Amino acid sequence: MRTPAQVLGQAGEAAAADFYRQAGFEVLAQGYRHGRAEVDLVLRRGQELLVFAEVKTRSTSQYGPPETFVSARKKELFRLAATHLQEELDWRGDIRFDILALTPLSQGFQLEVFEDAFW
Secondary structure, eight states: OOOHHHHHHHHHHHHHHHHHHHTTOEEEEEEEEETTEEEEEEEEETTTEEEEEEEEEOSOSTTSOGGGGOOHHHHHHHHHHHHHHHHHHTOOSEEEEEEEEEEEOSSSEEEEEETTOOO
8 A cells, every 4th residue: 555655756746747748748757767766757858858857746845845855866876867768768869857846735736847957
């Protein structure tokens, strides 16, 4: 049985994927794994941009904004997964690392996008 935090996280990822789709992106992968690295969403816009997105959903901002919960180690693993996928796809276009911070509202989520959040 899934915990309330897991249910909230999955709902946040689904909302984030919908947000990107509406912005003209194709969702290539959800929960992409390479070794110990996991990327929540991998998205593509045409042949020009590949986005690796970390989705942070928190029920409250009591412990700080969701985007502050991405550690240096997580960023390092994220880059490793991105490098592997770029090689696998023979990707020649630009890449970007985004963080999406979501907080639930009575209807849906408050969503904040941090484009080019790190390198």
